Amino acid sequence: GENVEQHPSTLSVQEGDSAVIKCTYSDSASNYFPWYKQELGKRPQLIIDIRSNVGEKKDQRIAVTLNKTAKHFSLHITETQPEDSAVYFCAASVSSGNTPLVFGKGTRLSVIA
Amino acid sequence: DTEVTQTPKHLVMGMTNKKSLKCEQHMGHRAMYWYKQKAKKPPELMFVYSYEKLSINESVPSRFSPECPNSSLLNLHLHALQPEDSALYLCASSFYSGANVLTFGAGSRLTVL
Numbered sequence: 001g002e003n004v005e006q007h008p009s010t011l012s013v014q015e016g017d018s019a020v021i022k023c024t025y026s027d028s029a030s031n032y033f034p035w036y037k038q039e040l041g042k043r044p045q046l047i048i049d050i051r052s053n054v055g056e057k058k059d060q061r062i063a064v065t066l067n068k069t070a071k072h073f074s075l076h077i078t079e080t081q082p083e084d085s086a087v088y089f090c091a092a093s094v095s096s097g098n099t100p101l102v103f104g105k106g107t108r109l110s111v112i113a
Numbered sequence: 114d115t116e117v118t119q120t121p122k123h124l125v126m127g128m129t130n131k132k133s134l135k136c137e138q139h140m141g142h143r144a145m146y147w148y149k150q151k152a153k154k155p156p157e158l159m160f161v162y163s164y165e166k167l168s169i170n171e172s173v174p175s176r177f178s179p180e181c182p183n184s185s186l187l188n189l190h191l192h193a194l195q196p197e198d199s200a201l202y203l204c205a206s207s208f209y210s211g212a213n214v215l216t217f218g219a220g221s222r223l224t225v226l
Contacts, residue, residue, distance in 0.1 A: 100161055
């Protein structure tokens with residue numbers, strides 16, 4: 001089955017700096033890669049996703065890149081703000097049948113003002 | 114309506130009690146999920162219902178019993194739980210099972226005494 005590794009487990013950045021979180025996956029058939037943000041005491045919320053037919057996707061300060069050959073994908077947050085502080089989970093899945101998402105272990109991002 | 118609603122938000126129960134968690138969505142999603150989340154960990158899949166039929170049971174102990182009365186409702190019946198079952202229980206839904214955007218509910222925080 002799919003295995004998703006996520007690094008780092010914790011990340012502290014100064015406000016205004018960039019943050020990068022990296023994930024690797026094992027199943028070459030995986031073709032859907034979402035990122036979820038979970039603030040303390042709140043539900044996980046989808047912030048961006050990418051499918052394997054594209055290499056990069058941007059949404060304002062957030063971008064995700066995908067390298068299918070190397071089986072890794074990354075979340076980039078630019079101009080970080082204190083409200084970006086949260087736990088971020090990457091996930092991977094095969095976009096067919098009944099295959100559920102497999103989550104990484106999460107990265108706790110702290111943005112220091 | 115673009116939300117998944119879970120009740121109760123908090124539940125404290127003894128090991129001999131029987132209680133239920135409820136989840137509701139009116140987005141026309143045909144897949145619904147139960148996840149268990151312990152502190153500082155990713156959501157852990159328990160059950161998947163697809164078109165009101167149980168499609169995935171991730172070897173969950175029988176003291177957890179899911180039920181999907183209709184396409185909008187999902188219940189999790191709890192009986193004879195253990196203290197280690199204390200966690201945040203998240204319901205989620207998606208248009209169909211597999212690689213699709215998951216919408217999470219706010220969760221039910223369960224404490225077993």
